[in-house]
Amino acid sequence: MGSNILTVIYVLASVTFILGLKLLSSPATARRGNLIAASGMILAILGTIFLYEDEGVRLHNHIWIFGGLLIGGVAGAVAARKVKMTAMPEMVSLFNGMGGACAALISIVEFNRLAHDPRGWVSFPPISALGDAASVLSQSAGELVIIFAGLIIGSISFAGSVIAWGKLNGRIKDYAFKGQHWVNLSLFGLILVVAGWVIVSMSAPPSIDPSELKSLVDWNVVLPRLGPDLVQMRILFYLVFAMAVVYGILFVLPIGGADMPVVISLLNSFTGVAAACGGFLYDNKAMLTGGILVGAAGTLLTILMCRAMNRSLKNVLVGSFGGGAVAGQGGQKEQGNYREISVSDAAMLMSYAHKVMIVPGYGLAVAQAQHVCHELEKLLTEKGVEVKYAIHPVAGRMPGHMNVLLAEADVSYDHLLELEQANEEFPTTDVVIVLGANDVVNPAAKNDPSSPIYGMPILDVELAKTCIVNKRSMKPGYAGIENELFFRPKTSMLFGDAKKALQELIAEIKNL
């Protein structure tokens, strides 16, 4: 009875996950989608605790389970509530890493269970019935593959996510050495070889003749001849675990900060697959559905992100972005002259314009200037100026990051234009103000085939009548590439921190 109810609960949970992801795809229903998926999750968790049974045995250790849920729940909720909107990407990365670690831990416990109990890995009936051992063993081969898959993918996801988290908040610097790519590849190959060796040796049929068994009654004589040395197997298992962690670190370390969103999204789908491995282990459809759903969706999302930057996934993972060589090459170019504009001139220009387009970038996020920015928008709107925002898909540090930040400042969703819409509107725009964005408006992406960002779709701010660029200094942007836009005749520079510059602009416009 109980287990039948649990089956229904798992079906419901799977449906809420699918429905949740679907509703998340529209701004109007997204929040509901998230809540629906969350309620399905709560249902699945409670159902598992109280109704799960394996061969008639219910789960115990309830105090431990609830203790863990309480600690994790409180810590998770507090961290998620307190985190600043600008630090959101690294928070997501960290939570993703926790999920990966959880999957790896499950694999460790399950492997220990198999390696501890001789009947676990051979599924032992009494010795006399050993003749069928081969067919029983076939199950454990599949189980071992799943355990190793969960361990390897989970560990890579955990280590990689922690590195990505450290990179985004500036604690960990890019690090690459010559031939790292080959070191990574060989390490990964080694992981597969060792894992394969353990799987093959542990699932190999016993090297004992069934007819011989009848004469052997003592377990101590039978056991060593039945299979591999379990101590050795466990050492190799932990070796695979350690190598997977190292691989996760080496995998993310050389990838430039600008590509971190792609990496986080990729690791997100990894964790999904690791969770699905648990679904195979426990024959649990809810875990399987949720995990694979995220694995597939996450992979597609990763590809979509790469496409937005016009780069292939391989390019992101193998090529180094924003490396020293690239920055040096850009720096050698003729700098030319740029024009500076005063705050009062900028204020004048904007208040007498018909249409102003704001192009926000990560600089705006770092300066926490989204609220001031919204204030400027309101002020200009009151003066009869049409104000819109042009959002590049990869503005900020994660796709859609900028939308979240502006939404936090109460900017209406209708005022946000996506790349194509914005590019259609630039020719009729009087003033474009670029706030802390750089690479997404760099014309080199269109006309310099040697540029590392060549081919990336950009916002064509040059089409507008004038363009004001707010930056802290003339230093190149995140990708380390010089931007010709700053030296164009239509462009003028407004130096200073985004928040301070905007505040001064607002004061100036009020005085007009």
Place this chain on the structure above:
Amino acid sequence: MGNLLNWLGVHQEMVYIVILMVFLGIEVIGRVPAVLHTPLMSGANAIHGVVIIGAIIVMGKAEDDNYVALALGFLAVVLGTLNVVGGFVVTDRMLEMFKKRK
């Protein structure tokens, strides 16, 4: 090899689920506008927190004297819950801001 094929045969139901879910996942995400990519990634991140179920099963099955399993299971439950709760709360916080202004 035969072992593995046999195992797949026993679990063919699961294999079908995997294949169907791969297509479903791609279909469902395909229509998401770029503005929702971050909340979507965060939401998907929370959903793979379903791995917590495995952690609960590990914890609940651990014998009272198997301290390694108890400790690892407990850690897994804590980390899994962090993933689930943190993931959903962060996503909700992001989406809260997408409310249409009247």
